[in-house]
Amino acid sequence: MKSVLFVLVSAMSMNAMALEISTSIKITQANQEKTAYEQMLLDAQPDAAIYIASGGKELRPQLARTFEVIRSKNGNKGSNMELAESIANAK
Numbered sequence: 001m002k003s004v005l006f007v008l009v010s011a012m013s014m015n016a017m018a019l020e021i022s023t024s025i026k027i028t029q030a031n032q033e034k035t036a037y038e039q040m041l042l043d044a045q046p047d048a049a050i051y052i053a054s055g056g057k058e059l060r061p062q063l064a065r066t067f068e069v070i071r072s073k074n075g076n077k078g079s080n081m082e083l084a085e086s087i088a089n090a091k
Helices: 002-043 045-053 061-074 080-088
Strands: none
Touching: 002 045, 002 061, 045 061, 045 080, 061 080
8 A cells, every 4th residue: 555655646746747847848938939039129129220210211131020020929010110119119
């Protein structure tokens, strides 16, 4: 009986550890995604400033790609100028 109880407790403990590890991995992945997204916005700030200063005439590839990512991720329907202003003001 003691060995069956030990095996049961050990199995429960291993399941709890696996759940904890799985949860930790998911949180880490979510944080890395958020960090990559935030970094993309920061990297696009100079291009956003140029886009705004040119009245929307100079759209550089990095900013264009950032617009695509924002729209695919958030379903944002704002204009390019609105998005550029948001990116320029991102912190």
